[in-house]
Amino acid sequence: MTEPLSLEDLFHEIAERVLEEFIDIVDDARVQFTSSGAVKCLRIFLRDGSFVDVWLSFRGKYSYHWEHRHLSGFLYRHDNAPHRRWDGIETFPKHFHDGSEENVTASYISDEPREAVREFLRFIRSKLGVRSET
Numbered sequence: 001m002t003e004p005l006s007l008e009d010l011f012h013e014i015a016e017r018v019l020e021e022f023i024d025i026v027d028d029a030r031v032q033f034t035s036s037g038a039v040k041c042l043r044i045f046l047r048d049g050s051f052v053d054v055w056l057s058f059r060g061k062y063s064y065h066w067e068h069r070h071l072s073g074f075l076y077r078h079d080n081a082p083h084r085r086w087d088g089i090e091t092f093p094k095h096f097h098d099g100s101e102e103n104v105t106a107s108y109i110s111d112e113p114r115e116a117v118r119e120f121l122r123f124i125r126s127k128l129g130v131r132s133e134t
Contacts, residue, residue, distance in 0.1 A: 007056060011042040014054065014117050018044055022121045025130050044121075048128060052120070056113050064109065064120045074099045076127075078109045078120060 005013070008031055015029035027047050032040040044052040050071055055063040063079035075097060082093035086104050089095045096107040110116040 006039075007058065008039045010056065010113065011039065011054070014114055015042060015044070017114065018117065018121065021118065022125070025121070025125050025128060046124070046128075052124070054113075054117060062113065062116070064116060066120070066124055075101070076123070078107045078116070080107075 011031045015031070018026055018029050025047055026044055028045040030043055030045075032043050032053075034040050040055075042054040044054070046052065048071060050066065050068045053063070053065045053067065055061075055065075061080060063077060063081070065077040065079075066075065068074045068076070076099065077097040079095065079097075080093045083095075086092055086095045089104060089106050091106040091108065094107040094109070096105050096109070097103065098105050109119055
């Protein structure tokens, strides 16, 4: 039986894949740590000067957040925080902040983190108007 990956190992694995598959839009990807040394998130630095933060927990909580407000005024985030405010969304607690904190729709992003990051980066690629050569 193989030992499950640590969160840090999972982030490193995702970072490696992202740097290979999305080199057209990604500059770098680094695991971020708290001041006490605990794993905080994976930050993916995009070529346009924006970034994506990936937060995961082994209890199934997640957030895939593209911070683009300083460039375009927009942010995009898939997360599953069970905010009662969004309990009318068909995929609750999963939901998608589409351009702003207030514009929230259903989220159909994969429940598997590796695939979810790939799906989100493909979405970002399309928003940036970049065509993949792969």
